[in-house]
Amino acid sequence: MARLVGIFELPAQVAAAVKQLRGRGYTDIETYAPAPFPEVDDAVHPKPSKVRLLTLIGGLTGVVTGYAMTIWMSNNWQIMLGGKPFASIPPYTIIAFELTILFGGVLTVLGLFIFGGLPKFKIDPAYSARFSAEDFGVVVRCREQDVAEIDALLREHDATEVNLVES
Protein backbone atom coordinates (compact mmCIF):
# COMPACT_ATOMS: atom_id res chain seq x y z
CA MET A 1 0.00 0.00 0.00
CA ALA A 2 1.10 3.57 -0.67
CA ARG A 3 -0.04 6.95 0.57
CA LEU A 4 -0.13 10.12 -1.44
CA VAL A 5 -0.39 13.65 -0.11
CA GLY A 6 -1.77 16.31 -2.41
CA ILE A 7 -1.19 19.90 -1.39
CA PHE A 8 -3.94 22.40 -2.22
CA GLU A 9 -4.48 26.08 -1.72
CA LEU A 10 -8.25 26.41 -1.74
CA PRO A 11 -10.99 24.50 0.07
CA ALA A 12 -13.16 24.17 -3.07
CA GLN A 13 -10.37 22.29 -4.86
CA VAL A 14 -10.01 19.93 -1.90
CA ALA A 15 -13.72 19.25 -1.78
CA ALA A 16 -13.87 18.55 -5.53
CA ALA A 17 -10.84 16.25 -5.41
CA VAL A 18 -12.20 14.32 -2.45
CA LYS A 19 -15.58 13.88 -4.10
CA GLN A 20 -14.02 12.54 -7.29
CA LEU A 21 -11.74 10.20 -5.34
CA ARG A 22 -14.69 8.81 -3.44
CA GLY A 23 -16.56 8.47 -6.72
CA ARG A 24 -13.77 6.30 -8.05
CA GLY A 25 -13.93 4.07 -5.01
CA TYR A 26 -11.03 5.38 -2.92
CA THR A 27 -12.50 5.64 0.54
CA ASP A 28 -9.39 5.78 2.76
CA ILE A 29 -9.10 9.55 2.51
CA GLU A 30 -8.08 12.08 5.11
CA THR A 31 -7.83 15.83 4.74
CA TYR A 32 -5.84 18.36 6.73
CA ALA A 33 -7.04 21.93 6.84
CA PRO A 34 -5.77 25.09 8.57
CA ALA A 35 -9.30 26.25 9.38
CA PRO A 36 -12.79 24.76 9.37
CA PHE A 37 -14.41 24.61 5.93
CA PRO A 38 -17.73 22.76 5.87
CA GLU A 39 -17.38 21.86 2.18
CA VAL A 40 -14.14 19.96 2.89
CA ASP A 41 -15.37 18.25 6.05
CA ASP A 42 -18.68 17.27 4.47
CA ALA A 43 -16.91 15.81 1.44
CA VAL A 44 -14.98 13.39 3.67
CA HIS A 45 -17.69 12.78 6.29
CA PRO A 46 -21.10 13.50 4.75
CA LYS A 47 -23.05 12.68 7.94
CA PRO A 48 -23.55 15.30 10.69
CA SER A 49 -21.20 14.98 13.64
CA LYS A 50 -22.42 12.78 16.47
CA VAL A 51 -21.32 15.37 19.03
CA ARG A 52 -24.95 16.51 19.10
CA LEU A 53 -26.00 13.19 20.61
CA LEU A 54 -23.67 13.70 23.55
CA THR A 55 -24.88 17.29 24.07
CA LEU A 56 -28.43 15.98 24.24
CA ILE A 57 -27.52 13.23 26.71
CA GLY A 58 -25.59 15.72 28.86
CA GLY A 59 -28.39 18.26 28.86
CA LEU A 60 -31.05 15.72 29.76
CA THR A 61 -28.88 14.24 32.50
CA GLY A 62 -28.33 17.74 33.85
CA VAL A 63 -31.98 18.70 34.03
CA VAL A 64 -32.96 15.40 35.65
CA THR A 65 -30.07 15.62 38.14
CA GLY A 66 -30.94 19.22 38.98
CA TYR A 67 -34.57 18.54 39.82
CA ALA A 68 -33.93 15.13 41.41
CA MET A 69 -31.15 16.41 43.67
CA THR A 70 -33.01 19.48 44.90
CA ILE A 71 -36.35 17.74 45.39
CA TRP A 72 -34.84 14.74 47.12
CA MET A 73 -32.66 16.85 49.42
CA SER A 74 -35.56 19.08 50.50
CA ASN A 75 -37.58 16.01 51.39
CA ASN A 76 -34.64 14.40 53.13
CA TRP A 77 -34.10 17.39 55.45
CA GLN A 78 -37.57 18.78 55.85
CA ILE A 79 -38.06 22.44 56.68
CA MET A 80 -41.70 23.36 57.14
CA LEU A 81 -42.48 26.83 55.79
CA GLY A 82 -46.10 27.92 56.21
CA GLY A 83 -47.45 24.48 55.42
CA LYS A 84 -46.20 24.58 51.86
CA PRO A 85 -44.72 21.55 50.09
CA PHE A 86 -41.09 20.91 50.99
CA ALA A 87 -39.99 20.99 47.37
CA SER A 88 -40.44 24.30 45.60
CA ILE A 89 -40.17 23.94 41.84
CA PRO A 90 -39.58 27.57 40.64
CA PRO A 91 -36.28 28.13 42.49
CA TYR A 92 -35.17 24.57 41.72
CA THR A 93 -35.59 25.33 38.03
CA ILE A 94 -32.58 27.62 38.31
CA ILE A 95 -30.43 24.80 39.67
CA ALA A 96 -31.79 22.41 37.03
CA PHE A 97 -31.07 24.98 34.33
CA GLU A 98 -27.49 25.54 35.45
CA LEU A 99 -26.83 21.80 35.62
CA THR A 100 -28.34 21.33 32.15
CA ILE A 101 -25.80 23.78 30.79
CA LEU A 102 -22.96 22.36 32.86
CA PHE A 103 -23.51 18.71 31.97
CA GLY A 104 -24.40 19.56 28.37
CA GLY A 105 -21.21 21.59 27.98
CA VAL A 106 -18.94 19.02 29.58
CA LEU A 107 -20.39 16.23 27.45
CA THR A 108 -20.09 18.36 24.32
CA VAL A 109 -16.37 18.67 24.96
CA LEU A 110 -16.23 14.94 25.67
CA GLY A 111 -17.93 14.49 22.28
CA LEU A 112 -15.23 16.59 20.66
CA PHE A 113 -12.63 14.31 22.23
CA ILE A 114 -14.38 11.08 21.24
CA PHE A 115 -15.44 11.97 17.70
CA GLY A 116 -12.40 14.13 16.95
CA GLY A 117 -10.10 11.35 18.13
CA LEU A 118 -8.46 13.46 20.84
CA PRO A 119 -6.04 13.10 22.46
CA LYS A 120 -4.01 11.58 19.65
CA PHE A 121 -0.64 10.31 20.78
CA LYS A 122 0.86 9.51 17.39
CA ILE A 123 0.81 12.15 14.70
CA ASP A 124 0.37 10.96 11.12
CA PRO A 125 3.70 11.23 9.19
CA ALA A 126 1.71 12.72 6.30
CA TYR A 127 0.87 15.70 8.50
CA SER A 128 3.14 18.67 8.11
CA ALA A 129 3.43 22.11 9.65
CA ARG A 130 2.33 23.62 6.35
CA PHE A 131 -1.21 22.40 7.13
CA SER A 132 -1.15 24.65 10.17
CA ALA A 133 0.02 27.45 7.90
CA GLU A 134 -2.35 28.01 4.96
CA ASP A 135 -2.17 24.81 2.87
CA PHE A 136 -4.67 22.00 2.63
CA GLY A 137 -3.67 18.36 2.36
CA VAL A 138 -5.48 15.38 0.91
CA VAL A 139 -4.06 12.06 2.01
CA VAL A 140 -5.12 8.98 0.04
CA ARG A 141 -4.14 5.41 0.82
CA CYS A 142 -4.11 3.20 -2.26
CA ARG A 143 -2.51 0.21 -3.94
CA GLU A 144 0.84 0.90 -5.55
CA GLN A 145 -0.54 0.44 -9.05
CA ASP A 146 -3.08 3.23 -8.44
CA VAL A 147 -0.48 5.84 -7.48
CA ALA A 148 -0.20 7.29 -10.96
CA GLU A 149 -3.96 7.59 -11.38
CA ILE A 150 -4.41 9.38 -8.07
CA ASP A 151 -1.43 11.59 -8.74
CA ALA A 152 -2.98 12.68 -12.03
CA LEU A 153 -6.39 13.19 -10.41
CA LEU A 154 -5.02 15.38 -7.64
CA ARG A 155 -3.04 17.49 -10.07
CA GLU A 156 -6.13 17.83 -12.25
CA HIS A 157 -7.79 19.55 -9.27
CA ASP A 158 -4.94 22.05 -9.07
CA ALA A 159 -2.82 20.35 -6.41
CA THR A 160 0.33 22.45 -6.18
CA GLU A 161 2.33 19.31 -5.46
CA VAL A 162 1.78 15.63 -4.77
CA ASN A 163 4.11 13.65 -2.53
CA LEU A 164 4.41 10.07 -1.42
CA VAL A 165 4.68 9.40 2.28
CA GLU A 166 5.26 6.33 4.42
CA SER A 167 2.08 4.40 4.95
Add this chain to the structure above:
Amino acid sequence: MTPPTQPVAGMIRPVPMPPDSQTNRDLLAVMKGTSAGYWFLLGLSLFFMHLAGGIWIWQVYKGLGIAGYAHPIFWGVYIVTFVFWVGIAHAGTLISAILFLFRAKWRNAINRGAEAMTVFAVLTAAQFLGIHVGRIWKSYFILPYPNQRGLWVNFKSPLLWDTFAISTYATISILFLFVGLIPDIAIARDRATGWKKVLYTVLALGWVGSSSQWKAHNRSVLHLSGLATPLVLSVHSVVSWDFAMALVPGWHTTIFAPYFVAGAIFSGFAMVLTLMIPVRRIFGLEAYITDYHFENMARFILLTSTICGYAYMSEYFISWYSGVEAEQTAFWLRAFGPYWISTWVMIIFNTVLPQLLWFKKLRVNVPFLFVLSVLINIGMWFERYVIIITALSREYNPAVWGEFIPSWPEMGILAGSFGFFCTFFLIFLKLFPVVAIAEMKEIAIHEKAHGAQGTH
Protein backbone atom coordinates in the same frame (compact mmCIF):
# COMPACT_ATOMS: atom_id res chain seq x y z
CA MET B 1 -2.49 5.51 -15.84
CA THR B 2 0.85 3.83 -16.23
CA PRO B 3 2.29 2.05 -13.19
CA PRO B 4 5.15 3.89 -11.49
CA THR B 5 8.52 3.36 -13.18
CA GLN B 6 10.44 2.97 -9.92
CA PRO B 7 9.50 1.27 -6.62
CA VAL B 8 7.22 3.41 -4.55
CA ALA B 9 9.50 3.34 -1.50
CA GLY B 10 12.22 5.07 -3.52
CA MET B 11 9.94 7.96 -4.33
CA ILE B 12 9.23 8.83 -0.69
CA ARG B 13 10.73 12.12 0.33
CA PRO B 14 9.92 14.51 3.15
CA VAL B 15 7.27 17.08 2.33
CA PRO B 16 9.17 20.31 1.64
CA MET B 17 8.33 23.28 3.88
CA PRO B 18 7.33 26.54 2.22
CA PRO B 19 7.75 29.77 4.24
CA ASP B 20 5.23 30.16 7.04
CA SER B 21 2.03 32.09 6.38
CA GLN B 22 1.83 35.80 7.13
CA THR B 23 -1.02 35.34 9.64
CA ASN B 24 1.00 32.83 11.65
CA ARG B 25 4.09 35.00 11.70
CA ASP B 26 2.23 38.15 12.70
CA LEU B 27 0.11 36.59 15.42
CA LEU B 28 2.72 34.27 16.89
CA ALA B 29 5.11 37.23 17.10
CA VAL B 30 2.98 38.55 19.98
CA MET B 31 4.17 35.59 22.06
CA LYS B 32 7.85 36.09 21.29
CA GLY B 33 10.24 38.01 23.51
CA THR B 34 9.44 40.12 26.54
CA SER B 35 10.32 43.77 26.93
CA ALA B 36 11.32 45.60 30.09
CA GLY B 37 7.88 47.21 30.12
CA TYR B 38 6.26 43.76 30.14
CA TRP B 39 8.31 42.66 33.15
CA PHE B 40 7.53 45.93 34.90
CA LEU B 41 3.78 45.46 34.42
CA LEU B 42 3.98 41.83 35.45
CA GLY B 43 6.02 42.76 38.53
CA LEU B 44 3.52 45.46 39.47
CA SER B 45 0.60 43.06 39.05
CA LEU B 46 2.34 40.38 41.10
CA PHE B 47 3.11 42.94 43.80
CA PHE B 48 -0.55 43.95 44.19
CA MET B 49 -1.68 40.33 44.01
CA HIS B 50 0.66 39.37 46.85
CA LEU B 51 -0.18 42.48 48.82
CA ALA B 52 -3.83 41.46 48.69
CA GLY B 53 -2.87 37.91 49.65
CA GLY B 54 -1.07 39.27 52.70
CA ILE B 55 -4.00 41.46 53.69
CA TRP B 56 -6.34 38.52 53.27
CA ILE B 57 -4.24 36.30 55.56
CA TRP B 58 -4.28 39.12 58.13
CA GLN B 59 -8.04 39.33 57.74
CA VAL B 60 -8.46 35.58 58.22
CA TYR B 61 -6.41 35.91 61.42
CA LYS B 62 -8.16 39.01 62.81
CA GLY B 63 -11.67 38.54 61.42
CA LEU B 64 -13.89 40.56 59.11
CA GLY B 65 -13.93 43.45 61.59
CA ILE B 66 -10.77 44.85 60.06
CA ALA B 67 -12.64 45.13 56.74
CA GLY B 68 -15.09 47.47 58.44
CA TYR B 69 -17.95 44.98 58.56
CA ALA B 70 -20.30 46.41 61.14
CA HIS B 71 -24.01 46.83 61.53
CA PRO B 72 -25.91 47.61 59.28
CA ILE B 73 -23.51 47.06 56.39
CA PHE B 74 -22.32 43.49 56.10
CA TRP B 75 -21.99 43.57 52.32
CA GLY B 76 -19.17 45.94 51.57
CA VAL B 77 -16.54 46.49 48.93
CA TYR B 78 -15.93 42.73 48.57
CA ILE B 79 -19.41 42.12 47.23
CA VAL B 80 -19.25 45.30 45.15
CA THR B 81 -16.04 44.04 43.57
CA PHE B 82 -17.44 40.53 43.17
CA VAL B 83 -20.38 41.85 41.16
CA PHE B 84 -18.03 44.12 39.22
CA TRP B 85 -15.80 41.22 38.10
CA VAL B 86 -18.71 38.94 37.30
CA GLY B 87 -20.01 41.73 35.10
CA ILE B 88 -16.66 42.10 33.35
CA ALA B 89 -16.75 38.38 32.67
CA HIS B 90 -19.82 38.73 30.48
CA ALA B 91 -18.30 40.22 27.36
CA GLY B 92 -16.20 37.20 26.44
CA THR B 93 -19.03 34.74 26.22
CA LEU B 94 -21.28 37.31 24.62
CA ILE B 95 -18.75 37.93 21.86
CA SER B 96 -17.89 34.26 21.47
CA ALA B 97 -21.27 32.66 21.76
CA ILE B 98 -24.00 35.14 20.87
CA LEU B 99 -22.12 36.86 18.05
CA PHE B 100 -21.10 33.40 16.80
CA LEU B 101 -24.72 32.34 16.59
CA PHE B 102 -25.56 35.58 14.78
CA ARG B 103 -22.66 34.89 12.39
CA ALA B 104 -21.17 38.31 13.13
CA LYS B 105 -17.78 37.68 11.56
CA TRP B 106 -16.17 40.75 13.11
CA ARG B 107 -15.99 38.93 16.40
CA ASN B 108 -13.14 36.73 15.10
CA ALA B 109 -10.43 39.28 15.81
CA ILE B 110 -11.43 39.98 19.39
CA ASN B 111 -13.08 36.82 20.66
CA ARG B 112 -9.94 35.13 21.99
CA GLY B 113 -8.85 38.13 24.04
CA ALA B 114 -12.37 38.53 25.35
CA GLU B 115 -12.69 34.83 26.24
CA ALA B 116 -9.41 34.87 28.14
CA MET B 117 -10.53 38.01 29.92
CA THR B 118 -13.79 36.27 30.83
CA VAL B 119 -12.03 33.30 32.40
CA PHE B 120 -9.67 35.46 34.46
CA ALA B 121 -12.47 37.81 35.52
CA VAL B 122 -14.64 34.89 36.68
CA LEU B 123 -11.72 33.44 38.63
CA THR B 124 -11.09 36.85 40.21
CA ALA B 125 -14.77 37.21 41.10
CA ALA B 126 -15.01 33.71 42.56
CA GLN B 127 -12.27 34.52 45.07
CA PHE B 128 -14.32 37.33 46.52
CA LEU B 129 -16.91 34.86 47.74
CA GLY B 130 -14.17 33.24 49.79
CA ILE B 131 -12.75 36.58 50.94
CA HIS B 132 -16.19 37.83 51.90
CA VAL B 133 -17.36 34.86 53.98
CA GLY B 134 -14.74 35.38 56.63
CA ARG B 135 -14.48 31.85 57.97
CA ILE B 136 -12.90 30.53 54.82
CA TRP B 137 -12.37 27.07 56.34
CA LYS B 138 -16.13 26.61 56.37
CA SER B 139 -16.85 27.96 52.91
CA TYR B 140 -17.41 24.47 51.49
CA PHE B 141 -20.63 24.36 53.54
CA ILE B 142 -22.28 26.03 50.53
CA LEU B 143 -21.94 22.80 48.51
CA PRO B 144 -24.55 20.04 48.79
CA TYR B 145 -22.40 17.18 50.02
CA PRO B 146 -23.34 14.29 52.31
CA ASN B 147 -22.25 15.09 55.86
CA GLN B 148 -22.59 13.60 59.34
CA ARG B 149 -25.13 16.27 60.32
CA GLY B 150 -27.49 14.82 57.73
CA LEU B 151 -28.04 18.40 56.58
CA TRP B 152 -28.56 19.73 53.06
CA VAL B 153 -28.21 23.22 51.68
CA ASN B 154 -31.22 25.49 51.12
CA PHE B 155 -31.87 25.55 47.39
CA LYS B 156 -34.42 28.32 47.84
CA SER B 157 -31.63 30.77 48.66
CA PRO B 158 -30.28 33.03 45.88
CA LEU B 159 -26.80 32.45 47.29
CA LEU B 160 -27.11 28.78 46.33
CA TRP B 161 -28.26 29.73 42.84
CA ASP B 162 -25.22 31.97 42.66
CA THR B 163 -22.92 29.11 43.61
CA PHE B 164 -24.30 26.97 40.81
CA ALA B 165 -24.39 29.82 38.29
CA ILE B 166 -20.85 31.02 38.94
CA SER B 167 -19.29 27.55 39.01
CA THR B 168 -21.14 26.56 35.83
CA TYR B 169 -20.08 29.80 34.18
CA ALA B 170 -16.45 29.34 35.20
CA THR B 171 -16.42 25.75 33.89
CA ILE B 172 -18.12 26.54 30.61
CA SER B 173 -16.00 29.60 29.89
CA ILE B 174 -12.80 27.64 30.58
CA LEU B 175 -14.00 24.85 28.25
CA PHE B 176 -14.98 27.41 25.62
CA LEU B 177 -11.59 29.09 25.78
CA PHE B 178 -9.74 25.77 25.65
CA VAL B 179 -11.77 24.30 22.78
CA GLY B 180 -11.15 27.45 20.74
CA LEU B 181 -7.47 27.36 21.63
CA ILE B 182 -6.77 23.75 20.57
CA PRO B 183 -6.19 24.48 16.83
CA ASP B 184 -4.11 27.53 17.67
CA ILE B 185 -2.01 25.62 20.18
CA ALA B 186 -1.34 23.10 17.40
CA ILE B 187 -0.14 25.97 15.19
CA ALA B 188 2.21 27.08 17.95
CA ARG B 189 3.31 23.48 18.57
CA ASP B 190 4.40 23.05 14.95
CA ARG B 191 6.67 26.07 15.28
CA ALA B 192 7.89 26.03 18.88
CA THR B 193 11.12 24.68 20.32
CA GLY B 194 12.29 23.70 23.79
CA TRP B 195 9.95 23.58 26.79
CA LYS B 196 7.24 25.43 24.89
CA LYS B 197 7.18 22.60 22.35
CA VAL B 198 6.52 20.14 25.17
CA LEU B 199 3.80 22.34 26.68
CA TYR B 200 2.02 22.86 23.36
CA THR B 201 2.35 19.21 22.37
CA VAL B 202 0.55 18.22 25.56
CA LEU B 203 -2.11 20.94 25.32
CA ALA B 204 -2.77 20.50 21.58
CA LEU B 205 -3.82 16.89 22.32
CA GLY B 206 -2.48 15.74 18.93
CA TRP B 207 -4.64 18.15 16.91
CA VAL B 208 -3.85 17.95 13.19
CA GLY B 209 -6.89 19.63 11.64
CA SER B 210 -8.24 16.51 9.99
CA SER B 211 -11.76 16.54 8.63
CA SER B 212 -13.19 14.51 11.51
CA GLN B 213 -11.52 16.83 14.02
CA TRP B 214 -12.79 20.00 12.37
CA LYS B 215 -16.21 18.47 12.00
CA ALA B 216 -16.42 17.61 15.69
CA HIS B 217 -14.84 20.96 16.60
CA ASN B 218 -17.33 22.97 14.57
CA ARG B 219 -20.23 21.11 16.06
CA SER B 220 -18.89 21.46 19.62
CA VAL B 221 -18.35 25.20 19.24
CA LEU B 222 -21.88 25.55 17.89
CA HIS B 223 -23.34 23.60 20.79
CA LEU B 224 -21.21 25.32 23.41
CA SER B 225 -22.40 28.64 21.96
CA GLY B 226 -25.99 27.47 22.10
CA LEU B 227 -25.53 26.47 25.74
CA ALA B 228 -23.50 29.52 26.72
CA THR B 229 -25.99 32.02 25.30
CA PRO B 230 -28.74 31.40 27.87
CA LEU B 231 -26.04 30.82 30.48
CA VAL B 232 -24.48 34.26 30.06
CA LEU B 233 -27.89 35.85 30.41
CA SER B 234 -28.69 33.73 33.45
CA VAL B 235 -25.49 34.37 35.41
CA HIS B 236 -25.92 38.06 36.00
CA SER B 237 -29.67 37.59 36.41
CA VAL B 238 -28.90 35.21 39.27
CA VAL B 239 -26.36 37.67 40.71
CA SER B 240 -29.03 40.38 40.55
CA TRP B 241 -31.48 38.13 42.40
CA ASP B 242 -29.05 38.05 45.31
CA PHE B 243 -30.35 41.58 45.76
CA ALA B 244 -33.79 41.54 44.20
CA MET B 245 -35.00 38.59 46.32
CA ALA B 246 -34.37 40.63 49.46
CA LEU B 247 -36.88 43.17 50.78
CA VAL B 248 -34.37 46.01 51.11
CA PRO B 249 -35.61 49.31 49.60
CA GLY B 250 -33.62 49.99 46.44
CA TRP B 251 -33.04 46.28 45.77
CA HIS B 252 -36.51 44.84 45.64
CA THR B 253 -37.36 45.42 41.99
CA THR B 254 -38.28 43.16 39.10
CA ILE B 255 -36.15 45.12 36.63
CA PHE B 256 -32.93 43.89 38.24
CA ALA B 257 -32.20 40.90 36.00
CA PRO B 258 -32.22 42.65 32.59
CA TYR B 259 -30.74 45.76 34.20
CA PHE B 260 -27.77 43.79 35.55
CA VAL B 261 -27.28 41.82 32.34
CA ALA B 262 -27.17 45.01 30.27
CA GLY B 263 -24.76 46.56 32.75
CA ALA B 264 -22.58 43.46 32.68
CA ILE B 265 -22.32 43.46 28.89
CA PHE B 266 -21.68 47.20 29.00
CA SER B 267 -18.80 46.92 31.46
CA GLY B 268 -17.45 43.79 29.77
CA PHE B 269 -17.19 45.51 26.40
CA ALA B 270 -15.53 48.48 28.07
CA MET B 271 -12.97 46.13 29.63
CA VAL B 272 -12.31 44.45 26.28
CA LEU B 273 -11.54 47.89 24.85
CA THR B 274 -9.35 48.79 27.84
CA LEU B 275 -7.30 45.65 27.25
CA MET B 276 -7.30 45.30 23.47
CA ILE B 277 -6.46 48.92 22.60
CA PRO B 278 -3.02 48.73 24.29
CA VAL B 279 -2.48 45.16 23.04
CA ARG B 280 -3.13 46.24 19.46
CA ARG B 281 -0.87 49.27 19.80
CA ILE B 282 2.03 47.48 21.52
CA PHE B 283 2.09 44.39 19.30
CA GLY B 284 1.20 46.16 16.05
CA LEU B 285 -1.93 44.14 15.31
CA GLU B 286 -3.66 46.92 13.35
CA ALA B 287 -4.08 44.61 10.35
CA TYR B 288 -6.14 42.15 12.42
CA ILE B 289 -7.93 44.26 15.01
CA THR B 290 -9.08 47.18 12.92
CA ASP B 291 -10.93 50.38 13.74
CA TYR B 292 -13.98 48.62 12.34
CA HIS B 293 -13.87 46.21 15.29
CA PHE B 294 -13.52 49.03 17.79
CA GLU B 295 -16.36 50.91 16.15
CA ASN B 296 -18.63 47.89 16.44
CA MET B 297 -17.75 47.53 20.10
CA ALA B 298 -18.44 51.22 20.58
CA ARG B 299 -21.90 50.64 19.12
CA PHE B 300 -22.52 47.84 21.62
CA ILE B 301 -21.38 50.14 24.41
CA LEU B 302 -23.74 52.84 23.20
CA LEU B 303 -26.67 50.40 23.10
CA THR B 304 -26.03 48.87 26.52
CA SER B 305 -25.30 52.27 28.05
CA THR B 306 -28.68 53.46 26.84
CA ILE B 307 -30.36 50.39 28.35
CA CYS B 308 -28.58 51.15 31.63
CA GLY B 309 -29.71 54.76 31.48
CA TYR B 310 -33.26 53.61 30.89
CA ALA B 311 -33.00 51.26 33.88
CA TYR B 312 -31.69 54.05 36.13
CA MET B 313 -34.56 56.30 35.12
CA SER B 314 -37.13 53.56 35.43
CA GLU B 315 -35.93 52.79 38.98
CA TYR B 316 -36.47 56.43 39.96
CA PHE B 317 -39.81 56.61 38.21
CA ILE B 318 -41.12 53.47 39.87
CA SER B 319 -39.98 54.54 43.33
CA TRP B 320 -41.85 57.82 42.86
CA TYR B 321 -44.88 56.21 41.21
CA SER B 322 -45.16 53.40 43.79
CA GLY B 323 -45.80 55.84 46.59
CA VAL B 324 -43.84 53.62 48.97
CA GLU B 325 -42.11 55.96 51.37
CA ALA B 326 -39.14 53.71 52.07
CA GLU B 327 -38.41 53.34 48.36
CA GLN B 328 -38.75 57.06 47.76
CA THR B 329 -36.40 57.85 50.64
CA ALA B 330 -33.87 55.30 49.41
CA PHE B 331 -33.74 56.84 45.96
CA TRP B 332 -33.75 60.42 47.25
CA LEU B 333 -30.79 59.59 49.50
CA ARG B 334 -29.08 57.84 46.65
CA ALA B 335 -28.88 61.05 44.65
CA PHE B 336 -28.62 63.62 47.45
CA GLY B 337 -27.61 61.64 50.54
CA PRO B 338 -24.14 60.85 51.89
CA TYR B 339 -23.14 58.82 48.81
CA TRP B 340 -24.16 61.40 46.23
CA ILE B 341 -20.69 61.46 44.66
CA SER B 342 -20.83 57.74 43.79
CA THR B 343 -24.30 58.14 42.32
CA TRP B 344 -23.35 61.05 40.09
CA VAL B 345 -20.11 59.34 39.01
CA MET B 346 -22.23 56.35 38.03
CA ILE B 347 -24.82 58.40 36.15
CA ILE B 348 -22.31 60.60 34.31
CA PHE B 349 -19.77 57.90 33.43
CA ASN B 350 -22.26 55.21 32.49
CA THR B 351 -25.07 57.04 30.78
CA VAL B 352 -24.05 60.58 29.86
CA LEU B 353 -20.51 60.21 28.48
CA PRO B 354 -21.18 57.11 26.33
CA GLN B 355 -23.89 59.06 24.51
CA LEU B 356 -21.03 60.85 22.75
CA LEU B 357 -20.63 57.64 20.75
CA TRP B 358 -23.50 58.72 18.55
CA PHE B 359 -20.80 60.65 16.67
CA LYS B 360 -18.92 58.47 14.22
CA LYS B 361 -15.81 60.62 14.61
CA LEU B 362 -15.61 59.63 18.27
CA ARG B 363 -16.44 55.96 17.61
CA VAL B 364 -13.31 55.65 15.47
CA ASN B 365 -11.16 57.81 17.73
CA VAL B 366 -9.12 55.16 19.53
CA PRO B 367 -7.60 57.33 22.31
CA PHE B 368 -11.09 58.63 23.11
CA LEU B 369 -12.45 55.08 23.23
CA PHE B 370 -9.65 54.06 25.59
CA VAL B 371 -10.29 56.91 28.02
CA LEU B 372 -14.04 56.34 27.81
CA SER B 373 -13.66 52.60 28.48
CA VAL B 374 -11.60 53.28 31.62
CA LEU B 375 -14.19 55.80 32.84
CA ILE B 376 -16.97 53.26 32.17
CA ASN B 377 -15.12 50.67 34.24
CA ILE B 378 -14.90 53.14 37.10
CA GLY B 379 -18.55 54.11 36.65
CA MET B 380 -19.67 50.49 36.67
CA TRP B 381 -17.77 49.77 39.85
CA PHE B 382 -19.56 52.72 41.42
CA GLU B 383 -22.90 51.48 40.12
CA ARG B 384 -22.55 48.35 42.24
CA TYR B 385 -21.25 50.45 45.13
CA VAL B 386 -24.34 52.65 44.92
CA ILE B 387 -26.74 49.74 44.70
CA ILE B 388 -25.23 47.82 47.61
CA ILE B 389 -24.02 50.45 50.04
CA THR B 390 -26.74 53.09 49.78
CA ALA B 391 -29.46 50.48 50.13
CA LEU B 392 -27.93 48.73 53.14
CA SER B 393 -27.04 51.88 55.03
CA ARG B 394 -30.57 53.26 54.75
CA GLU B 395 -33.01 50.46 55.46
CA TYR B 396 -36.51 50.86 56.90
CA ASN B 397 -35.71 51.93 60.44
CA PRO B 398 -33.79 55.25 60.68
CA ALA B 399 -32.60 54.24 64.15
CA VAL B 400 -30.30 51.63 62.59
CA TRP B 401 -29.06 53.70 59.70
CA GLY B 402 -25.30 53.75 59.31
CA GLU B 403 -22.47 55.26 57.36
CA PHE B 404 -19.99 53.29 55.30
CA ILE B 405 -16.44 54.23 54.48
CA PRO B 406 -14.31 51.66 52.63
CA SER B 407 -11.55 50.34 54.88
CA TRP B 408 -7.91 49.94 53.84
CA PRO B 409 -8.03 46.12 53.72
CA GLU B 410 -10.96 46.36 51.33
CA MET B 411 -9.18 48.81 49.06
CA GLY B 412 -5.97 46.74 49.21
CA ILE B 413 -7.79 43.61 48.17
CA LEU B 414 -9.63 45.54 45.45
CA ALA B 415 -6.25 46.65 44.07
CA GLY B 416 -5.02 43.08 44.43
CA SER B 417 -7.92 41.80 42.35
CA PHE B 418 -6.70 43.93 39.45
CA GLY B 419 -3.20 42.58 40.11
CA PHE B 420 -4.48 39.01 39.98
CA PHE B 421 -6.43 39.63 36.80
CA CYS B 422 -3.55 41.44 35.05
CA THR B 423 -1.00 38.81 36.10
CA PHE B 424 -2.99 36.07 34.41
CA PHE B 425 -3.76 38.17 31.35
CA LEU B 426 -0.10 39.12 30.92
CA ILE B 427 1.03 35.50 31.21
CA PHE B 428 -1.68 34.46 28.76
CA LEU B 429 -0.45 37.04 26.24
CA LYS B 430 2.98 35.42 26.13
CA LEU B 431 1.87 31.78 26.15
CA PHE B 432 -1.18 31.68 23.91
CA PRO B 433 -2.31 33.53 20.77
CA VAL B 434 -4.40 36.52 21.81
CA VAL B 435 -6.07 36.61 18.37
CA ALA B 436 -7.71 33.39 17.15
CA ILE B 437 -5.31 32.45 14.35
CA ALA B 438 -7.36 29.67 12.75
CA GLU B 439 -10.41 31.93 12.59
CA MET B 440 -8.41 34.73 10.98
CA LYS B 441 -7.20 32.21 8.39
CA GLU B 442 -10.74 31.09 7.70
CA ILE B 443 -11.43 34.67 6.61
CA ALA B 444 -8.13 35.03 4.74
CA ILE B 445 -8.63 31.80 2.76
CA HIS B 446 -12.22 32.76 2.04
CA GLU B 447 -11.03 36.02 0.59
CA LYS B 448 -8.35 34.23 -1.44
CA ALA B 449 -11.03 31.97 -2.90
CA HIS B 450 -13.61 34.61 -3.67
CA GLY B 451 -11.48 37.66 -4.26
CA ALA B 452 -11.11 40.34 -1.61
CA GLN B 453 -14.64 41.71 -1.77
CA GLY B 454 -15.51 40.70 1.80
CA THR B 455 -14.99 43.46 4.32
CA HIS B 456 -14.93 41.38 7.47
